[in-house]
Amino acid sequence: MNGLPAGVRPRLDLMHALLLPGALFALFVAAPLGALLWRAAAGGDLLASVQKPLVRDALRLSLATSLLTLVVVVALGTPLAYVLARARFPGKRLLDTLIDLPIVLPPVVAGVALLMAFGRRGVFGGLLRGLGIELAFTTTAVIIAQVFVSAPFYIRAAKVGFQSVDVTLEQMAYTLGVSRVRTFFRVTLPLARPAVLGGVVLCWARALSEFGATMMFAGNFSGVTQTMPLAVMSAMESDLFAALALAVILLAASFVVLLLFRIAGGRGE
Amino acid sequence: MSEPAGLTVDIAARLGGFQLRARFQVGRELIVLFGHSGSGKSLTLRAIAGLLRPDAGCISLGGQPLFDAARGIDLPPQRRGAGLVVQQHALFPHLSVRDNAGFALSGLPAAERRARVSRLLEVLGIAGLAERRPDQLSGGQAQRVALARALAPRPRLLLLDEPFSALDSAIRVGLRRELARMQRELDLTTVFVTHDLREAYHLADRVAVFDRGQVLQTGTRDEVFDRPNSARVAELTEVRNIWRGQVVADRGGTAVDLGALTLRATTALPVGAVVDVCIRPERVLLLRPDRPGTETPRDTVVLARIVDEIAHGAVYTLFFRIERSNAAGHDVEVDVPAHPYEVMGVRHRRDWALAFPREAVHVMAGE
Numbered sequence: 081m082n083g084l085p086a087g088v089r090p091r092l093d094l095m096h097a098l099l100l101p102g103a104l105f106a107l108f109v110a111a112p113l114g115a116l117l118w119r120a121a122a123g124g125d126l127l128a129s130v131q132k133p134l135v136r137d138a139l140r141l142s143l144a145t146s147l148l149t150l151v152v153v154v155a156l157g158t159p160l161a162y163v164l165a166r167a168r169f170p171g172k173r174l175l176d177t178l179i180d181l182p183i184v185l186p187p188v189v190a191g192v193a194l195l196m197a198f199g200r201r202g203v204f205g206g207l208l209r210g211l212g213i214e215l216a217f218t219t220t221a222v223i224i225a226q227v228f229v230s231a232p233f234y235i236r237a238a239k240v241g242f243q244s245v246d247v248t249l250e251q252m253a254y255t256l257g258v259s260r261v262r263t264f265f266r267v268t269l270p271l272a273r274p275a276v277l278g279g280v281v282l283c284w285a286r287a288l289s290e291f292g293a294t295m296m297f298a299g300n301f302s303g304v305t306q307t308m309p310l311a312v313m314s315a316m317e318s319d320l321f322a323a324l325a326l327a328v329i330l331l332a333a334s335f336v337v338l339l340l341f342r343i344a345g346g347r348g349e
Numbered sequence: 350m351s352e353p354a355g356l357t358v359d360i361a362a363r364l365g366g367f368q369l370r371a372r373f374q375v376g377r378e379l380i381v382l383f384g385h386s387g388s389g390k391s392l393t394l395r396a397i398a399g400l401l402r403p404d405a406g407c408i409s410l411g412g413q414p415l416f417d418a419a420r421g422i423d424l425p426p427q428r429r430g431a432g433l434v435v436q437q438h439a440l441f442p443h444l445s446v447r448d449n450a451g452f453a454l455s456g457l458p459a460a461e462r463r464a465r466v467s468r469l470l471e472v473l474g475i476a477g478l479a480e481r482r483p484d485q486l487s488g489g490q491a492q493r494v495a496l497a498r499a500l501a502p503r504p505r506l507l508l509l510d511e512p513f514s515a516l517d518s519a520i521r522v523g524l525r526r527e528l529a530r531m532q533r534e535l536d537l538t539t540v541f542v543t544h545d546l547r548e549a550y551h552l553a554d555r556v557a558v559f560d561r562g563q564v565l566q567t568g569t570r571d572e573v574f575d576r577p578n579s580a581r582v583a584e585l586t587e588v589r590n591i592w593r594g595q596v597v598a599d600r601g602g603t604a605v606d607l608g609a610l611t612l613r614a615t616t617a618l619p620v621g622a623v624v625d626v627c628i629r630p631e632r633v634l635l636l637r638p639d640r641p642g643t644e645t646p647r648d649t650v651v652l653a654r655i656v657d658e659i660a661h662g663a664v665y666t667l668f669f670r671i672e673r674s675n676a677a678g679h680d681v682e683v684d685v686p687a688h689p690y691e692v693m694g695v696r697h698r699r700d701w702a703l704a705f706p707r708e709a710v711h712v713m714a715g716e
Contacts, residue, residue, distance in 0.1 A: 248439045251400050254426040255433040256453035257502055266452075270443045 113331065120324040129325035137303045138311030138326060145219065145307060146287040149226040153283055157235040158276075162264070164235070165242035183232045190228055191296020198224070199297070221298035222305050226287040234283035241275025242268060277344035285337040289330070356380075356506060356538045360396055360406035360416070369393065369403075373557040373567045379532050379539040381549040381570075384559030384585065390542045393559075394508050397540060398433050399426035410506055410538070431506040432499030436514050438491040440483040446470070446494050447479040453502035469497045473527070489520035496528070500535070507532075507539040514545065525551050546587050550574070558582050576711050580625035583713070589682045591627040593715060596620050604649075605712060609674035612705055613649045616712035623715040630666065630684040632709035635693065636702040649705040653681065655695075665690045669703060 120126060129135055164176060182190060196202050199216045200209070208215060215221050245268050253263040269276065291309040298305035300314060308326050315323035355376035362369040371393040373380065382390035395401040397408055399415065407417040414422045415429050440449050451466040470476045473493045483491055492512055499507060509528075513521040529552055532539050543549055549556060549570075556573040558565045565585075566578045577583040583591050594605040594612070598620050604613045605626045618624055638652055653669035656679050664686055668679035681703060685695065695701075 246439070248435065248437075249441060251398075251426070252433065252435075252439050252441075252498075253452065254400070255398050255429070255431060256498065257427045257430075258453065258455070259427060262455075266455075267441055271441075 116324065116327055116331065120321075120328045123321045123324055126325050126328065129322050130329075132319070132322050132325075134302065134306075134311055134315060134319070135322050135325055138306055138308045139329065141219070141222070141303065141306065142288060142308040145222045145226060146284055148223050149230060149287040150280065150284050152223065152227050153231045153234050154280065157231055158238060161235045161238035162242050162268070165239045166247070179235055180232050182229050183236075185229075187229055187290065187292030188296055191225060191293035194221075194225060194228060194293065194297040216297060217299040217301065217305060219298075219304055222294050222307060225293035225297045226290045229290055229293050230283045230286035233286050234279040237279025237282060238272065238276045241272030241279070244275065245271045274344055278341055281337055281341045281344055285334065288333060288337075354411060354538075356397070356540070357407075357409045358393065358397060360393070360403035360408060362392065362396065362401070362403040362405075364392065367392075367562055369562045370564070371396075371557075371559075371562075372564050373555075375538060375540070375555050377536050377538050378554035379529075379541055379552055380555040380557060380567075381553040382540060382542045382557050382559055383544070383546070383549045383553075385544055388559040389562040390557075390559045391510050394433075394510050394540060394542050397429075397506070398431050398508055399424060399429045429506070430502075430504050431508050432502070432504035433508045434492070434495045434499050434510065434512045436511040438483070438488075438495040440486075440491055440494055440498070442483050444482075445479065446475065446481050446483070446486070449483065449494055450497040450501055452498055465501060466497070469501055472531075473497050487520075488516050489524060492516065492524060496531075500531075505538070507535075507537050509539065509541045511542055511544070513548065514543070521548075528552065558585055560585060575629075577627065577713065579713055579716070580627070583625070583627040583711075588627045589630050590633070591625060594624055594626055596622045596624055596712075605710075609671050609676070609680065610651055611649070612710050613647065613707050614710040614712050615707060618712065618714060625713045625715050626710060627713070628705055628710050630682040631664075632706065633681060633683040634704040634706065635667075635683060635685060635689070635695070636704055637693075638700055638702040647707050649707075649710075650702050651705075653701060653703050655699045655701070663687055665695070667695070669701070671703075 130139070160179070164172065164179075195216060197204055198208060198221075199205055200214075202216075215224065249267050249271070250260075250263050253267050254260070258266065288307075289309060290307070291313075294305065294307060295310060300306050300310045302311075302314075306314065308330055312323050312326045312330070315326065355374060355378075357374045359372045360369070361371075367389070369389045369392050371389060373382075382393060384390050392401060396403050396416070402423060403416065403418065405418045407419070407422075408415045409417075410429070410431075414420070415424045416422060441452065444452070447463075447466055447470070450469060451462050454462040454465060457465070467476065467479070470479055473496060475490060475493045475497070478486065478490060478494070483494070486494065495512070512528075513524050516524065525548060532552075541548075541552055553570040555567065556570050557567040558573060558577075560581060566573055566582045573582070574586050577586060577588065580591050580593075592605075592607045594607040596616060596618050597604050597606045597611065599611070599613055602613065603616050603620070604611050605616070605624060607626070612626060614626060616624065636650065652672040654672070655667050656670050657668040659666045664684050667683045667685060669681040669683060670676060670678075671680045674680050683703065690696070
């Protein structure tokens with residue numbers, strides 16, 4: 081057909097040409113995941129592996145700590161996100177940047193920093209010991225490490241969500257006699273819900289996959305601080321199949337997280 | 350100064366480079382805050398609602414202070430009992446019409462809330478839309494819901510910020526009539542912000558004219574529109590015929606010398622005073638110039654020629670140049686309804702006599 085405007089066919093050709101590197105990259109991502117699944121399936125009974133103490137303990141600890149992390153982050157991060165979205169105050173940009181910093185900070189550095197602050201010899205270590213509190217290398221330390229690295233993902237998303245809600249709607253609620261707190265729960269939060277839920281999902285995923293900071297600040301003690309990513313590393317030395325089982329569970333969790341994120345964002349395809 | 354049943358506003362606020370100084374008073378009636386956009390009328394409304402804190406002054410409703418800078422009183426919007434309706438309706442997008450309208454009533458038992466909301470929706474003619482979401486409503490419907498939402502908690506004060514400006518004119522007129530009816534029935538103090546003169550005419554019991562953050566004049570509708578206190582108010586209220594002149598003696602009375610024309614007018618200002626004088630275009634009368642006896646001792650009659658005209662449908666605006674004038678353009682604008690325009694054959698005759706009834710000519714002290 082010569083009726084097509086000039087330029088249309090060459091562009092289609094370009095699309096075809098771009099498919100090749102695209103396909104290569106897709107293969108690059110899919111191949112290791114496929115290999116992991118194949119080896120895990122070939123190795124034997126996955127369910128039996130989950131029964132192993134190492135796997136079971138890590139699974140339980142990861143679930144407990146990441147969910148507790150989520151509770152802490154949502155409880156403390158939501159008011160902060162709202163203040164950042166609505167209020168104007170000196171030093172706001174600095175605070176904004178500070179909160180985002182853990183996103184780009186290497187987790188190992190975060191772990192060292194936590195150790196320097198709350199470790200036995202840390203800046204606040206003496207004070208904590210005086211109060212009879214020992215943090216480093218405990219389950220609490222796992223949660224602290226997870227909160228530190230995962231909170232920015234939630235706070236950032238929630239802030240953007242709250243910003244997207246028209247202030248006029250809140251003001252309308254005030255003139256209707258509804259308190260600020262109730263307005264938040266009846267107007268702001270429902271309207272920001274997709275963004276906030278997206279933040280929850282990302283935050284949980286980040287907490288679940290946390291490795292470096294936990295390793296540094298909480299150590300790798302089975303049943304106490306050995307979460308799934310740490311257990312994968314330990315198992316690689318002794319029981320490859322247990323490591324594979326854990327890896328498959330984490331992979332499945334990641335996939336579910338992504339699905340939830342899509343649903344929460346309402347833009348799933 | 351304080352009228353127990355009404356609203357008293359006397360505030361000053363500085364916002365960036367903008368200086369607001371609003372002062373007016375209104376009983377259980379409707380006051381229109383009239384002015385161009387950016388004149389401070391919406392800011393004043395927000396201050397009354399408690400969404401903007403003035404720097405000085407006071408606002409009181411029914412004798413009770415809502416805001417008093419000197420006494421440190423500043424009631425939050427929740428406790429002012431003021432219902433607010435804005436131009437972009439600002440309905441809660443995640444709630445149904447019913448839940449929007451009942452938003453303020455969450456403290457009531459469910460049955461009572463339901464009954465009250467249903468009654469309101471019925472009164473406003475939107476009972477059939479109760480389960481719809483705001484994005485399924487037309488502009489006029491949404492504004493009715495916004496009105497229902499504001500009225501549901503039985504406010505002491507209704508604040509409307511250009512509520513109908515975004516709507517088509519037919520819907521606008523219908524909603525205006527409904528608002529006027531509800532206002533009378535509910536016996537509320539209502540503050541209505543608009544830049545639309547016809548809307549102001551239709552709804553106002555009282556008018557406050559805003560210009561650049563100042564209230565230039567307040568009074569009853571007829572006071573403000575028929576007897577503006579300055580050339581600026583006359584201009585803002587679209588009087589369109591405004592001239593500068595000097596008071597002169599005239600057969601034992603007074604007149605204003607405009608150069609090309611001397612207008613007989615009643616004024617208490619002394620002879621020699623520089624004044625602005627105005628007459629609304631619809632108050633100027635058109636007469637056949639060949640008819641004898643049109644000259645009366647009371648009113649001014651002059652010969653004039655049509656230099657241009659605009660048809661608006663129901664009304665024609667005629668632009669006249671006075672016979673003895675040497676103005677470049679026109680001197681007088683006259684609005685003539687379509688029927689007399691046809692009957693008198695204005696289309697085919699350009700030379701006319703214009704009569705300026707003495708009581709329609711309004712004299713203002715010049716600055």
